[in-house]
Amino acid sequence: MTNDSIQNQVEALREQICYHERKYFIDDQPEISDREYDQLMKELERLEAAHPEFITLDSPTQRVGGETTLGTSVPHRGQMLSLDNTYSPEELYDFDQRVRKALPDQPIAYVTELKIDGLGVALLYEEGRLVRGATRGDGEYGEDVTANLRTLRAIPLRLTRIQLMPTVLEVRGEVFIPRDRLDEVNRQRIAEDQAPFANARNAAAGSVRLLDSSITASRPLDIFIYSLGYAEGIEIPRHTDALTLLADLGFKMNPHTEPHSSIEEVIAYCHRWTTDRETIPYDTDGIVVKVDSLQQQEILGTTAKSPRWAIACKFPAHQVKTQIEAIEVQVGRTGVLTPVAILSPVQLAGATITHATLHNEQELIRKDVHVGDTVFLERSGDVIPKITAVLTDQRKGTEKVFRLPDHCPVCETPVQRSEDQAAVRCVNVACSAQLKRRIEHFASRNALNIDGLGPAIVEQLVRVGLLGDVADLYALKQEDLTSLERMGEKSAENLINAIKGSRDIPVAKVLFGLGIPHVGANVAELLIDHFSSIDNLADATIEDIESIHGIGPQIAKSLLHFFSQPRVQEFLKRLKDAGLQWATESSEFTGTSDSIFVDKTFVLTGSLSTMTRSEASEKIKERGGKVSSSVSQKTDYLIAGESPGSKYDRAIQLDVPILTEQEFTQKLSS
Numbered sequence: 001m002t003n004d005s006i007q008n009q010v011e012a013l014r015e016q017i018c019y020h021e022r023k024y025f026i027d028d029q030p031e032i033s034d035r036e037y038d039q040l041m042k043e044l045e046r047l048e049a050a051h052p053e054f055i056t057l058d059s060p061t062q063r064v065g066g067e068t069t070l071g072t073s074v075p076h077r078g079q080m081l082s083l084d085n086t087y088s089p090e091e092l093y094d095f096d097q098r099v100r101k102a103l104p105d106q107p108i109a110y111v112t113e114l115k116i117d118g119l120g121v122a123l124l125y126e127e128g129r130l131v132r133g134a135t136r137g138d139g140e141y142g143e144d145v146t147a148n149l150r151t152l153r154a155i156p157l158r159l160t161r162i163q164l165m166p167t168v169l170e171v172r173g174e175v176f177i178p179r180d181r182l183d184e185v186n187r188q189r190i191a192e193d194q195a196p197f198a199n200a201r202n203a204a205a206g207s208v209r210l211l212d213s214s215i216t217a218s219r220p221l222d223i224f225i226y227s228l229g230y231a232e233g234i235e236i237p238r239h240t241d242a243l244t245l246l247a248d249l250g251f252k253m254n255p256h257t258e259p260h261s262s263i264e265e266v267i268a269y270c271h272r273w274t275t276d277r278e279t280i281p282y283d284t285d286g287i288v289v290k291v292d293s294l295q296q297q298e299i300l301g302t303t304a305k306s307p308r309w310a311i312a313c314k315f316p317a318h319q320v321k322t323q324i325e326a327i328e329v330q331v332g333r334t335g336v337l338t339p340v341a342i343l344s345p346v347q348l349a350g351a352t353i354t355h356a357t358l359h360n361e362q363e364l365i366r367k368d369v370h371v372g373d374t375v376f377l378e379r380s381g382d383v384i385p386k387i388t389a390v391l392t393d394q395r396k397g398t399e400k401v402f403r404l405p406d407h408c409p410v411c412e413t414p415v416q417r418s419e420d421q422a423a424v425r426c427v428n429v430a431c432s433a434q435l436k437r438r439i440e441h442f443a444s445r446n447a448l449n450i451d452g453l454g455p456a457i458v459e460q461l462v463r464v465g466l467l468g469d470v471a472d473l474y475a476l477k478q479e480d481l482t483s484l485e486r487m488g489e490k491s492a493e494n495l496i497n498a499i500k501g502s503r504d505i506p507v508a509k510v511l512f513g514l515g516i517p518h519v520g521a522n523v524a525e526l527l528i529d530h531f532s533s534i535d536n537l538a539d540a541t542i543e544d545i546e547s548i549h550g551i552g553p554q555i556a557k558s559l560l561h562f563f564s565q566p567r568v569q570e571f572l573k574r575l576k577d578a579g580l581q582w583a584t585e586s587s588e589f590t591g592t593s594d595s596i597f598v599d600k601t602f603v604l605t606g607s608l609s610t611m612t613r614s615e616a617s618e619k620i621k622e623r624g625g626k627v628s629s630s631v632s633q634k635t636d637y638l639i640a641g642e643s644p645g646s647k648y649d650r651a652i653q654l655d656v657p658i659l660t661e662q663e664f665t666q667k668l669s670s
């Protein structure tokens with residue numbers, strides 16, 4: 001066969017595969033069986049392997065394995081705005097009034113769309129080929145996530161040829177994970193001792209912002225395209241025309257978009273979807289209302305953050321009624337007893353709910369919760385549900401008052417109640433429940449980050465007496481581990497290596513890992529920043545500690561109590577002798593006054609690839625900046641690493657500038 005005819009054959013196969021991918025992943029109307037599809041793919045792979053000179057980036061075989069450019073920030077073709085929120089029909093009437101006032105005597109047509117709860121992205125196509133995919137970022141610049149987005153088969157690598165093909169095209173859409181697939185992902189994460197994603201949005205965001213595109217490829221990600229950002233070479237009068245064009249080009253569009261000629265119709269659509277949203281397999285958090293005419297959109301313009309031609313109408317939180325069958329008591333790391341309601345299993349926003357925390361005894365009294373009560377359960381986006389109300393008028397008289405016990409349910413030591421009665425504590429530091437939680441905390445990601453030491457392993461190690469405290473971890477041998485259930489040679493070796501590796505974890509994380517009451521990750525950083533070592537901190541007076549900005553008397557008292565115990569001193573000595581990081585080199589302020597860091601407040605989220613979060617904090621502080629643990633109006637920058645958490649969403653909500661790791665490291669060296 002000549003080279004030309006091989007190339008033609010390869011190209012014809014690609015066209016065929018693209019067509020069937022579109023039928024399967026976008027139109028949901030497959031025309032061939034999975035087997036037939038696999039055969040086509042195998043044939044293409046075979047030809048490309050024999051003739052690598054014909055491999056092109058838009059070949060369906062080239063979805064996974066592209067080089068990740070995570071950390072690179074790229075400009076959007078036009079700003080990616082966010083939306084103002086409304087919660088009632090009155091507010092929608094107000095919106096309509098504002099629109100009409102700006103466009104007197106003009107007919108107004110609206111479009112309503114489901115607001116998909118995922119991660120906003122922009123896709124750039126040149127000559128019909130996907131060249132870039134980016135997150136929303138700060139709206140002007142996003143993070144380059146091309147390699148990861150390429151793995152989504154609902155994202156076309158090449159567009160369907162149409163007559164008036166835009167030469168350059170940027171489209172915006174929402175990447176999401178269907179609800180039932182999130183449950184699957186979370187089950188697997190729990191089995192692998194990884195923290196489950198709190199909601200579908202975090203799961204989507206975490207999966208798109210990974211360093212390894214093959215992991216993204218394994219996540220059940222999907223996308224709906226919701227608008228045209230930029231198109232070169234074509235004129236479009238209305239948003240609905242843009243949506244038709246996008247569908248023709250082969251993008252996956254949401255089927256529930258509707259045009260309306262009055263705000264009343266819009267309100268009726270919102271009402272309908274407030275309940276109908278349960279019937280679709282992905283999470284939505286509201287409706288987006290848009291003025292259809294692009295010319296009218298132009299006249300209406302935008303405020304600093306959001307367009308005046310669109311608004312989001314947010315859904316109320318999901319609510320269901322269920323019954324409290326029993327109340328169980330859990331013993332936490334610091335001995336605090338937490339009441340947990342065991343519920344009659346109930347479906348709520350697509351998940352089966354069986355437990356809900358009641359937080360503490362005061363909460364129990366405040367809400368007047370009895371065993372047997374009928375309650376309202378609410379879930380607003382997050383996986384963890386809340387009891388929001390007790391239906392006292394539905395009591396039959398058989399319900400029972402519940403109070404926390406006088407003895408620890410695990411070790412039976414008498415409990416102690418705090419002065420304000422909020423906390424009930426098991427004071428036996430040797431209580432096995434506390435010990436297990438302490439070890440889990442010590443091994444957790446923000447502390448010593450010991451991979452593979454999850455609850456199931458900890459449970460066994462404590463049960464067989466191999467772990468009496470976390471210092472015992474450093475004496476464990478591989479043969480100790482292989483005797484445990486479901487622990488092979490390889491996992492045992494990995495765990496031993498992970499424990500060894502934790503000796504390099506910075507001292508602030510070690511301090512956090514000790515699990516001293518009221519000493520969270522950020523407080524631990526502040527303390528180490530000031531005292532440079534755990535030994536200096538242990539020798540400090542209450543005045544020394546309280547003099548640190550951001551540290552109050554409660555923390556100081558807790559630290560003093562912790563370090564004053566002979567048992568703790570002996571335990572800390574064993575940890576230090578095991579070779580854990582115990583001090584930091586004291587850091588002087590080296591920044592110049594015009595550095596971008598001076599007096600600026602930074603928040604870190606996600607993991608960084610070139611340094612740990614404590615190292616990053618240290619570098620910020622060395623340059624005169626501050627590090628805070630939560631995002632607020634006062635935050636100057638969010639530094640987002642891989643798999644950022646809810647802080648990322650909050651920063652987007654508050655329009656806090658987001659720095660990628662690369663931008664951050666550039667600023668460090670400038």
Ligand code: IVH
Nearest residue numbers: 081082083113114115116120174226288307
């Ligand atoms: S339109 C200026 N349409 O919601 C128009 N956004 O809070 C802004 N979203 O960042 C976007 N579904 O990620 C639009 N049908 C939809 C949407 C949608 C989800 C997300 C999007 C945006 C955020 C706005």
